[in-house]
Amino acid sequence: LKLQFLYFIGQRTLLERKMTSYATGRILFEKDVDGVARPVHHLDLELLDDDYGHDTLLATGRTDMEGRFRIAYAPKDAGLFDVPDLKLAVMLPETLYTKKAAGTGVQLTRVMVRLPGFESPVAPDVREETYDFGDVRV
Numbered sequence: 001l002k003l004q005f006l007y008f009i010g011q012r013t014l015l016e017r018k019m020t021s022y023a024t025g026r027i028l029f030e031k032d033v034d035g036v037a038r039p040v041h042h043l044d045l046e047l048l049d050d051d052y053g054h055d056t057l058l059a060t061g062r063t064d065m066e067g068r069f070r071i072a073y074a075p076k077d078a079g080l081f082d083v084p085d086l087k088l089a090v091m092l093p094e095t096l097y098t099k100k101a102a103g104t105g106v107q108l109t110r111v112m113v114r115l116p117g118f119e120s121p122v123a124p125d126v127r128e129e130t131y132d133f134g135d136v137r138v
Helices: 002-018
Strands: 021-028 045-049 054-062 068-073 088-100 108-113 130-137
Touching: 002 068, 021 088, 045 068, 054 108
Parallel strands: 021 130
Antiparallel strands: 021 068, 045 054, 045 088, 054 068, 088 108
């Protein structure tokens, strides 16, 4: 009986991890032009669970032409008995130049780095199926 109970709990946990929630919103430039908000399109984002200085990556996404995003994630990926505290990280491409081993030429490596100085609002204990960050300025 004990093994059957543990098996059931394990199966339930696996099913719960498959449940999907969404984070939505729109990324805008910090300053308007002639009073008009400008969307930031094709920007890479990370959706994180903010836990006292330790961020857990839940999912990634990208803004569309209007700066809008919809990122699917599994709330249970935040951890056992943890309700996600959602926050966004804006990712920017950066090119690293390094010398090749033979010393002839330069090797290009593209990596994604978090936008320095950007601090996303944190949404504590998100239980909704869809959480809207609203308009976020960068």
